[in-house]
Amino acid sequence: MTPPTAQQDLTSADAILDAAERLLPRFGYKKTTLDDLAQEAGIARRTIYLHFPSKEEVFLRSIDRVVERLVAELNAIASENASAEVRLWRMLVTRVMSRFDSVRKYQESLDEMLADLRSQYLERRETYFDLEADVLAKVVDEGRRKLGWHVEDPHETARHLVIATNALLPYSLSREERGSRTHVQTQITAVASLLLRGLQAPAAGVVRTRSARGQG
Amino acid sequence: MTPPTAQQDLTSADAILDAAERLLPRFGYKKTTLDDLAQEAGIARRTIYLHFPSKEEVFLRSIDRVVERLVAELNAIASENASAEVRLWRMLVTRVMSRFDSVRKYQESLDEMLADLRSQYLERRETYFDLEADVLAKVVDEGRRKLGWHVEDPHETARHLVIATNALLPYSLSREERGSRTHVQTQITAVASLLLRGLQAPAAGVVRTRSARGQG
Numbered sequence: 001m002t003p004p005t006a007q008q009d010l011t012s013a014d015a016i017l018d019a020a021e022r023l024l025p026r027f028g029y030k031k032t033t034l035d036d037l038a039q040e041a042g043i044a045r046r047t048i049y050l051h052f053p054s055k056e057e058v059f060l061r062s063i064d065r066v067v068e069r070l071v072a073e074l075n076a077i078a079s080e081n082a083s084a085e086v087r088l089w090r091m092l093v094t095r096v097m098s099r100f101d102s103v104r105k106y107q108e109s110l111d112e113m114l115a116d117l118r119s120q121y122l123e124r125r126e127t128y129f130d131l132e133a134d135v136l137a138k139v140v141d142e143g144r145r146k147l148g149w150h151v152e153d154p155h156e157t158a159r160h161l162v163i164a165t166n167a168l169l170p171y172s173l174s175r176e177e178r179g180s181r182t183h184v185q186t187q188i189t190a191v192a193s194l195l196l197r198g199l200q201a202p203a204a205g206v207v208r209t210r211s212a213r214g215q216g
Numbered sequence: 217m218t219p220p221t222a223q224q225d226l227t228s229a230d231a232i233l234d235a236a237e238r239l240l241p242r243f244g245y246k247k248t249t250l251d252d253l254a255q256e257a258g259i260a261r262r263t264i265y266l267h268f269p270s271k272e273e274v275f276l277r278s279i280d281r282v283v284e285r286l287v288a289e290l291n292a293i294a295s296e297n298a299s300a301e302v303r304l305w306r307m308l309v310t311r312v313m314s315r316f317d318s319v320r321k322y323q324e325s326l327d328e329m330l331a332d333l334r335s336q337y338l339e340r341r342e343t344y345f346d347l348e349a350d351v352l353a354k355v356v357d358e359g360r361r362k363l364g365w366h367v368e369d370p371h372e373t374a375r376h377l378v379i380a381t382n383a384l385l386p387y388s389l390s391r392e393e394r395g396s397r398t399h400v401q402t403q404i405t406a407v408a409s410l411l412l413r414g415l416q417a418p419a420a421g422v423v424r425t426r427s428a429r430g431q432g
Contacts (some may be wrong), residue, residue, distance in 0.1 A: 039225060047290040089356070089415040096406075103313075111334070111335060114334075115331060115334060116331070118327070118331060119327060119390070119391075122389075122390035122391075122392075122393075123390060123392075125390070126393075130403075136290060155233075156406070157410075159403075160403070160406050160407050160410055163383050163403055163407055164381070164383070164407050164411070165380070165408070166383035166388065167379050167380070167381075167382035167383040167388065170222075172382065172383065172388055173338075174335070174338035174339065174341070174342075175335075175338075176339075177338075177342075178340075187375075187379055187391075189268050190372070190376050191376050191379055193375075194376055194380070194411060194414040194415070195380070195410060195411070195414060196414075197413070197414040197415075197417040198411060198413040198414030198415075198417065199410070199413075200417065201413040201414065201416065201417035202417075
Protein backbone atom coordinates (compact mmCIF):
# COMPACT_ATOMS: atom_id res chain seq x y z
CA MET A 1 0.00 0.00 0.00
CA THR A 2 1.41 3.37 -1.00
CA PRO A 3 1.30 5.93 1.82
CA PRO A 4 -0.81 8.96 0.92
CA THR A 5 0.93 12.17 -0.04
CA ALA A 6 0.66 15.17 2.29
CA GLN A 7 -1.92 16.68 -0.05
CA GLN A 8 -4.08 13.55 -0.10
CA ASP A 9 -3.70 13.42 3.67
CA LEU A 10 -5.16 16.84 4.17
CA THR A 11 -7.89 16.29 1.66
CA SER A 12 -9.22 13.07 3.08
CA ALA A 13 -8.89 14.25 6.70
CA ASP A 14 -11.00 17.27 5.81
CA ALA A 15 -13.42 15.09 3.85
CA ILE A 16 -13.92 12.94 6.96
CA LEU A 17 -14.54 16.00 9.13
CA ASP A 18 -16.98 17.37 6.56
CA ALA A 19 -18.76 14.02 6.63
CA ALA A 20 -18.93 14.17 10.44
CA GLU A 21 -20.53 17.61 10.27
CA ARG A 22 -23.11 16.38 7.79
CA LEU A 23 -23.92 13.17 9.64
CA LEU A 24 -24.34 14.67 13.11
CA PRO A 25 -27.66 16.37 12.35
CA ARG A 26 -28.89 13.25 10.54
CA PHE A 27 -27.79 10.33 12.74
CA GLY A 28 -26.77 11.99 16.01
CA TYR A 29 -23.45 11.43 17.74
CA LYS A 30 -24.06 8.01 19.27
CA LYS A 31 -25.44 6.35 16.16
CA THR A 32 -22.79 7.65 13.76
CA THR A 33 -20.22 4.91 13.13
CA LEU A 34 -16.82 4.97 11.44
CA ASP A 35 -18.42 3.03 8.59
CA ASP A 36 -21.02 5.76 8.15
CA LEU A 37 -18.27 8.36 8.11
CA ALA A 38 -16.25 6.44 5.52
CA GLN A 39 -19.27 5.96 3.30
CA GLU A 40 -20.34 9.61 3.56
CA ALA A 41 -16.78 10.78 2.84
CA GLY A 42 -16.50 8.37 -0.08
CA ILE A 43 -13.37 6.67 1.24
CA ALA A 44 -12.46 3.25 2.58
CA ARG A 45 -12.93 2.62 6.29
CA ARG A 46 -9.23 1.84 6.72
CA THR A 47 -8.39 5.29 5.29
CA ILE A 48 -10.05 6.86 8.33
CA TYR A 49 -7.56 5.06 10.56
CA LEU A 50 -4.72 6.72 8.67
CA HIS A 51 -6.00 10.01 10.10
CA PHE A 52 -7.96 9.28 13.25
CA PRO A 53 -7.54 6.53 15.83
CA SER A 54 -11.23 6.54 16.79
CA LYS A 55 -14.65 8.04 16.21
CA GLU A 56 -14.13 10.15 19.32
CA GLU A 57 -11.01 11.64 17.77
CA VAL A 58 -12.92 12.51 14.57
CA PHE A 59 -15.43 14.54 16.55
CA LEU A 60 -12.79 16.19 18.74
CA ARG A 61 -10.90 17.24 15.61
CA SER A 62 -14.15 18.54 14.22
CA ILE A 63 -14.47 20.80 17.30
CA ASP A 64 -10.84 21.88 16.79
CA ARG A 65 -11.73 22.90 13.27
CA VAL A 66 -14.68 24.99 14.46
CA VAL A 67 -12.29 26.86 16.75
CA GLU A 68 -9.65 27.26 14.03
CA ARG A 69 -12.24 28.90 11.81
CA LEU A 70 -13.37 31.11 14.67
CA VAL A 71 -9.81 32.26 15.41
CA ALA A 72 -9.42 33.18 11.73
CA GLU A 73 -12.63 35.19 12.03
CA LEU A 74 -11.35 36.94 15.16
CA ASN A 75 -8.09 37.80 13.41
CA ALA A 76 -10.06 39.29 10.54
CA ILE A 77 -12.05 41.49 12.92
CA ALA A 78 -8.86 42.50 14.77
CA SER A 79 -7.47 43.82 11.46
CA GLU A 80 -10.52 45.85 10.56
CA ASN A 81 -10.55 49.59 10.45
CA ALA A 82 -12.83 50.32 13.45
CA SER A 83 -11.84 51.59 16.89
CA ALA A 84 -10.35 49.16 19.41
CA GLU A 85 -13.52 49.08 21.52
CA VAL A 86 -15.78 48.35 18.57
CA ARG A 87 -13.50 45.58 17.34
CA LEU A 88 -13.10 44.04 20.78
CA TRP A 89 -16.82 44.14 21.40
CA ARG A 90 -17.47 42.46 18.06
CA MET A 91 -14.86 39.81 18.80
CA LEU A 92 -16.54 38.91 22.09
CA VAL A 93 -19.93 38.67 20.42
CA THR A 94 -18.43 36.66 17.55
CA ARG A 95 -16.70 34.11 19.79
CA VAL A 96 -20.11 33.22 21.19
CA MET A 97 -22.34 33.52 18.11
CA SER A 98 -19.94 31.83 15.71
CA ARG A 99 -19.87 28.77 17.98
CA PHE A 100 -23.63 28.95 18.42
CA ASP A 101 -24.12 28.87 14.67
CA SER A 102 -21.60 26.10 14.15
CA VAL A 103 -23.52 23.66 16.38
CA ARG A 104 -26.95 24.88 15.44
CA LYS A 105 -27.72 22.03 13.07
CA TYR A 106 -26.98 19.34 15.62
CA GLN A 107 -28.47 20.81 18.79
CA GLU A 108 -30.11 17.48 19.44
CA SER A 109 -26.98 15.44 19.64
CA LEU A 110 -24.68 18.00 21.23
CA ASP A 111 -25.57 16.79 24.72
CA GLU A 112 -24.86 13.14 23.95
CA MET A 113 -21.58 14.15 22.32
CA LEU A 114 -20.60 16.21 25.35
CA ALA A 115 -21.60 13.47 27.77
CA ASP A 116 -19.14 11.18 26.00
CA LEU A 117 -16.32 13.63 25.28
CA ARG A 118 -16.59 16.02 28.25
CA SER A 119 -13.19 15.39 29.82
CA GLN A 120 -11.26 15.36 26.53
CA TYR A 121 -13.11 18.48 25.46
CA LEU A 122 -12.24 20.26 28.70
CA GLU A 123 -8.56 19.42 28.23
CA ARG A 124 -8.45 20.83 24.71
CA ARG A 125 -10.50 23.86 25.69
CA GLU A 126 -7.52 25.45 27.43
CA THR A 127 -5.71 25.59 24.09
CA TYR A 128 -8.75 27.10 22.39
CA PHE A 129 -9.01 29.82 25.02
CA ASP A 130 -5.30 30.62 24.71
CA LEU A 131 -5.57 30.98 20.95
CA GLU A 132 -8.53 33.32 21.31
CA ALA A 133 -6.93 35.30 24.14
CA ASP A 134 -3.85 35.87 21.96
CA VAL A 135 -5.98 37.65 19.36
CA LEU A 136 -8.03 39.59 21.92
CA ALA A 137 -4.84 40.66 23.71
CA LYS A 138 -3.59 42.48 20.62
CA VAL A 139 -6.65 44.71 20.58
CA VAL A 140 -6.65 45.16 24.37
CA ASP A 141 -3.05 46.29 24.12
CA GLU A 142 -3.98 48.73 21.40
CA GLY A 143 -6.72 50.13 23.66
CA ARG A 144 -4.19 50.55 26.42
CA ARG A 145 -1.65 52.33 24.24
CA LYS A 146 -3.95 54.47 22.13
CA LEU A 147 -7.04 54.95 24.27
CA GLY A 148 -5.58 54.91 27.77
CA TRP A 149 -7.44 51.82 29.02
CA HIS A 150 -6.34 50.86 32.51
CA VAL A 151 -4.90 47.46 31.74
CA GLU A 152 -1.79 46.11 33.36
CA ASP A 153 -1.28 42.91 31.40
CA PRO A 154 -3.21 42.72 28.09
CA HIS A 155 -3.00 38.93 27.95
CA GLU A 156 -4.34 38.55 31.48
CA THR A 157 -7.16 40.93 30.69
CA ALA A 158 -7.88 39.03 27.47
CA ARG A 159 -8.18 35.84 29.54
CA HIS A 160 -10.66 37.58 31.84
CA LEU A 161 -12.75 38.60 28.84
CA VAL A 162 -12.69 34.98 27.67
CA ILE A 163 -13.78 33.76 31.11
CA ALA A 164 -16.54 36.34 31.41
CA THR A 165 -18.09 35.26 28.09
CA ASN A 166 -17.46 31.50 28.34
CA ALA A 167 -20.72 30.74 30.11
CA LEU A 168 -22.54 31.53 26.87
CA LEU A 169 -20.68 28.96 24.76
CA PRO A 170 -22.86 26.04 23.59
CA TYR A 171 -21.03 23.64 25.88
CA SER A 172 -22.18 25.58 28.94
CA LEU A 173 -25.80 25.95 27.93
CA SER A 174 -28.63 23.49 28.30
CA ARG A 175 -30.51 22.43 25.19
CA GLU A 176 -33.33 24.72 26.18
CA GLU A 177 -31.00 27.68 26.68
CA ARG A 178 -29.46 27.01 23.28
CA GLY A 179 -32.92 27.07 21.76
CA SER A 180 -33.15 30.78 21.09
CA ARG A 181 -30.48 32.49 19.02
CA THR A 182 -31.96 35.89 19.80
CA HIS A 183 -31.79 35.25 23.53
CA VAL A 184 -28.13 34.21 23.43
CA GLN A 185 -27.34 37.21 21.25
CA THR A 186 -29.11 39.61 23.62
CA GLN A 187 -27.11 38.21 26.53
CA ILE A 188 -23.66 38.26 24.91
CA THR A 189 -24.34 41.74 23.55
CA ALA A 190 -25.14 43.05 27.03
CA VAL A 191 -22.28 41.23 28.77
CA ALA A 192 -19.78 42.41 26.14
CA SER A 193 -21.01 46.00 26.56
CA LEU A 194 -20.62 45.81 30.35
CA LEU A 195 -17.08 44.43 29.99
CA LEU A 196 -16.13 47.11 27.48
CA ARG A 197 -17.43 49.79 29.82
CA GLY A 198 -15.24 48.24 32.52
CA LEU A 199 -12.18 48.38 30.28
CA GLN A 200 -12.77 51.98 29.30
CA ALA A 201 -13.53 53.14 32.83
CA PRO A 202 -11.00 54.95 34.95
CA ALA A 203 -9.40 52.47 37.38
CA ALA A 204 -10.67 54.59 40.22
CA GLY A 205 -13.70 52.70 41.47
CA VAL A 206 -13.96 51.78 45.14
CA VAL A 207 -13.33 48.16 44.24
CA ARG A 208 -9.98 47.88 42.57
CA THR A 209 -7.61 45.11 41.69
CA ARG A 210 -4.39 45.07 43.64
CA SER A 211 -2.43 46.51 40.71
CA ALA A 212 -4.92 49.32 40.19
CA ARG A 213 -4.71 50.14 43.88
CA GLY A 214 -0.93 50.30 43.64
CA GLN A 215 -1.12 52.75 40.78
CA GLY A 216 -3.92 54.84 42.26
CA MET B 217 -46.55 1.73 59.46
CA THR B 218 -47.06 5.17 60.99
CA PRO B 219 -46.20 7.97 58.57
CA PRO B 220 -43.37 10.19 59.83
CA THR B 221 -44.25 13.58 61.26
CA ALA B 222 -43.15 16.70 59.41
CA GLN B 223 -40.32 17.15 61.89
CA GLN B 224 -39.04 13.61 61.44
CA ASP B 225 -39.37 14.13 57.72
CA LEU B 226 -37.07 17.10 57.70
CA THR B 227 -34.63 15.48 60.05
CA SER B 228 -34.15 12.29 58.12
CA ALA B 229 -34.11 14.05 54.72
CA ASP B 230 -31.28 16.22 56.02
CA ALA B 231 -29.56 13.22 57.57
CA ILE B 232 -29.59 11.51 54.16
CA LEU B 233 -28.14 14.59 52.46
CA ASP B 234 -25.47 14.85 55.15
CA ALA B 235 -24.66 11.19 54.56
CA ALA B 236 -24.37 11.85 50.81
CA GLU B 237 -21.91 14.68 51.46
CA ARG B 238 -19.79 12.44 53.69
CA LEU B 239 -19.83 9.44 51.35
CA LEU B 240 -18.96 11.27 48.14
CA PRO B 241 -15.32 11.89 49.08
CA ARG B 242 -15.02 8.31 50.39
CA PHE B 243 -16.80 6.16 47.80
CA GLY B 244 -17.28 8.50 44.86
CA TYR B 245 -20.57 9.10 43.09
CA LYS B 246 -20.88 5.90 41.06
CA LYS B 247 -20.06 3.51 43.89
CA THR B 248 -22.32 5.10 46.50
CA THR B 249 -25.54 3.09 46.76
CA LEU B 250 -28.84 3.81 48.47
CA ASP B 251 -27.87 1.11 51.00
CA ASP B 252 -24.64 2.96 51.79
CA LEU B 253 -26.61 6.17 52.27
CA ALA B 254 -29.12 4.50 54.58
CA GLN B 255 -26.39 2.90 56.66
CA GLU B 256 -24.37 6.14 56.89
CA ALA B 257 -27.50 8.10 57.86
CA GLY B 258 -28.47 5.44 60.40
CA ILE B 259 -31.90 4.86 58.90
CA ALA B 260 -33.67 2.03 57.09
CA ARG B 261 -33.32 1.85 53.32
CA ARG B 262 -37.08 2.15 52.86
CA THR B 263 -37.00 5.43 54.81
CA ILE B 264 -34.93 6.94 51.99
CA TYR B 265 -37.75 6.21 49.57
CA LEU B 266 -40.08 8.29 51.74
CA HIS B 267 -37.92 11.27 50.80
CA PHE B 268 -36.18 10.53 47.53
CA PRO B 269 -37.27 8.42 44.55
CA SER B 270 -33.69 7.58 43.56
CA LYS B 271 -30.01 8.00 44.31
CA GLU B 272 -29.87 10.62 41.53
CA GLU B 273 -32.51 12.63 43.34
CA VAL B 274 -30.50 12.50 46.59
CA PHE B 275 -27.50 14.04 44.90
CA LEU B 276 -29.55 16.63 43.01
CA ARG B 277 -31.16 17.68 46.30
CA SER B 278 -27.71 17.86 47.79
CA ILE B 279 -26.72 20.36 45.07
CA ASP B 280 -29.95 22.29 45.80
CA ARG B 281 -28.87 22.52 49.43
CA VAL B 282 -25.45 23.90 48.48
CA VAL B 283 -27.22 26.65 46.54
CA GLU B 284 -29.72 27.34 49.34
CA ARG B 285 -26.81 27.89 51.73
CA LEU B 286 -25.08 30.11 49.21
CA VAL B 287 -28.19 32.26 48.71
CA ALA B 288 -28.39 32.70 52.50
CA GLU B 289 -24.74 33.81 52.43
CA LEU B 290 -25.45 36.27 49.62
CA ASN B 291 -28.40 37.69 51.54
CA ALA B 292 -26.16 38.17 54.57
CA ILE B 293 -23.61 40.09 52.50
CA ALA B 294 -26.37 42.17 50.89
CA SER B 295 -27.43 43.28 54.39
CA GLU B 296 -23.95 44.29 55.52
CA ASN B 297 -22.93 47.82 56.18
CA ALA B 298 -20.49 48.34 53.29
CA SER B 299 -21.02 50.33 50.11
CA ALA B 300 -23.05 48.78 47.29
CA GLU B 301 -19.98 48.19 45.12
CA VAL B 302 -18.06 46.46 47.88
CA ARG B 303 -21.02 44.23 48.72
CA LEU B 304 -21.75 43.39 45.10
CA TRP B 305 -18.11 42.58 44.43
CA ARG B 306 -18.01 40.30 47.47
CA MET B 307 -21.23 38.59 46.39
CA LEU B 308 -19.77 37.78 42.98
CA VAL B 309 -16.60 36.40 44.52
CA THR B 310 -18.64 34.45 47.08
CA ARG B 311 -20.95 32.81 44.53
CA VAL B 312 -17.87 31.26 42.95
CA MET B 313 -15.71 30.51 45.99
CA SER B 314 -18.51 29.17 48.16
CA ARG B 315 -19.35 26.61 45.48
CA PHE B 316 -15.68 25.84 44.99
CA ASP B 317 -15.31 25.08 48.68
CA SER B 318 -18.48 23.04 48.83
CA VAL B 319 -17.24 20.54 46.24
CA ARG B 320 -13.63 20.62 47.28
CA LYS B 321 -13.72 17.37 49.21
CA TYR B 322 -15.09 15.39 46.28
CA GLN B 323 -13.22 16.85 43.34
CA GLU B 324 -12.49 13.32 42.18
CA SER B 325 -16.07 12.26 41.73
CA LEU B 326 -17.56 15.54 40.58
CA ASP B 327 -16.96 14.67 36.94
CA GLU B 328 -18.62 11.27 37.18
CA MET B 329 -21.54 12.86 39.00
CA LEU B 330 -21.89 15.55 36.32
CA ALA B 331 -21.61 13.01 33.51
CA ASP B 332 -24.61 11.21 34.99
CA LEU B 333 -26.67 14.21 36.11
CA ARG B 334 -25.74 16.84 33.52
CA SER B 335 -29.14 17.38 31.92
CA GLN B 336 -31.08 17.38 35.22
CA TYR B 337 -28.48 19.72 36.70
CA LEU B 338 -28.77 22.13 33.76
CA GLU B 339 -32.54 22.23 34.18
CA ARG B 340 -32.34 23.10 37.87
CA ARG B 341 -29.56 25.59 37.30
CA GLU B 342 -31.96 28.15 35.86
CA THR B 343 -33.74 28.28 39.22
CA TYR B 344 -30.43 28.65 41.08
CA PHE B 345 -29.40 31.56 38.87
CA ASP B 346 -32.76 33.26 39.35
CA LEU B 347 -32.48 33.00 43.14
CA GLU B 348 -29.00 34.48 43.06
CA ALA B 349 -29.95 37.21 40.60
CA ASP B 350 -32.82 38.25 42.89
CA VAL B 351 -30.35 39.00 45.68
CA LEU B 352 -27.79 40.66 43.40
CA ALA B 353 -30.54 42.81 41.86
CA LYS B 354 -31.32 44.43 45.20
CA VAL B 355 -27.77 45.72 45.52
CA VAL B 356 -27.59 46.70 41.84
CA ASP B 357 -30.76 48.69 42.34
CA GLU B 358 -29.26 50.38 45.38
CA GLY B 359 -26.20 51.30 43.31
CA ARG B 360 -28.48 52.77 40.68
CA ARG B 361 -30.50 54.83 43.15
CA LYS B 362 -27.74 55.94 45.51
CA LEU B 363 -24.60 55.90 43.40
CA GLY B 364 -25.94 56.76 39.97
CA TRP B 365 -24.95 53.52 38.22
CA HIS B 366 -26.20 53.43 34.66
CA VAL B 367 -28.50 50.46 34.94
CA GLU B 368 -31.82 50.24 33.17
CA ASP B 369 -33.21 47.03 34.66
CA PRO B 370 -31.48 45.85 37.87
CA HIS B 371 -32.70 42.29 37.44
CA GLU B 372 -31.44 42.09 33.87
CA THR B 373 -28.09 43.47 34.96
CA ALA B 374 -27.96 40.99 37.83
CA ARG B 375 -28.50 38.18 35.30
CA HIS B 376 -25.60 39.52 33.24
CA LEU B 377 -23.38 39.49 36.33
CA VAL B 378 -24.40 35.89 36.95
CA ILE B 379 -23.62 34.93 33.33
CA ALA B 380 -20.27 36.70 33.37
CA THR B 381 -19.13 34.76 36.44
CA ASN B 382 -20.73 31.39 35.67
CA ALA B 383 -17.76 30.05 33.74
CA LEU B 384 -15.86 29.84 37.03
CA LEU B 385 -18.39 27.57 38.77
CA PRO B 386 -17.09 24.04 39.46
CA TYR B 387 -19.45 22.58 36.88
CA SER B 388 -17.77 24.57 34.12
CA LEU B 389 -14.19 23.81 35.10
CA SER B 390 -12.10 20.77 34.30
CA ARG B 391 -10.66 18.80 37.19
CA GLU B 392 -7.29 20.37 36.49
CA GLU B 393 -8.73 23.89 36.50
CA ARG B 394 -10.49 23.15 39.78
CA GLY B 395 -7.15 22.07 41.23
CA SER B 396 -5.96 25.46 42.44
CA ARG B 397 -8.12 27.48 44.80
CA THR B 398 -5.76 30.45 44.48
CA HIS B 399 -6.02 30.42 40.71
CA VAL B 400 -9.82 30.40 40.73
CA GLN B 401 -9.84 33.16 43.34
CA THR B 402 -7.45 35.32 41.31
CA GLN B 403 -9.67 34.93 38.28
CA ILE B 404 -13.02 35.67 39.93
CA THR B 405 -11.47 38.61 41.78
CA ALA B 406 -10.27 40.15 38.53
CA VAL B 407 -13.47 39.43 36.60
CA ALA B 408 -15.63 40.85 39.42
CA SER B 409 -13.48 44.00 39.51
CA LEU B 410 -13.82 44.48 35.76
CA LEU B 411 -17.60 44.05 35.98
CA LEU B 412 -17.88 46.50 38.86
CA ARG B 413 -15.86 49.05 36.94
CA GLY B 414 -18.31 48.57 34.09
CA LEU B 415 -21.28 49.18 36.38
CA GLN B 416 -19.76 52.30 37.87
CA ALA B 417 -18.64 53.71 34.53
CA PRO B 418 -20.59 56.41 32.76
CA ALA B 419 -22.73 54.85 30.02
CA ALA B 420 -20.92 56.94 27.48
CA GLY B 421 -18.47 54.52 25.90
CA VAL B 422 -18.37 54.15 22.16
CA VAL B 423 -19.94 50.72 22.49
CA ARG B 424 -23.27 51.04 24.18
CA THR B 425 -26.32 48.91 24.64
CA ARG B 426 -29.37 49.95 22.72
CA SER B 427 -30.95 51.49 25.82
CA ALA B 428 -27.83 53.49 26.67
CA ARG B 429 -27.71 54.72 23.10
CA GLY B 430 -31.33 55.81 23.36
CA GLN B 431 -30.61 57.84 26.46
CA GLY B 432 -27.37 59.34 25.19
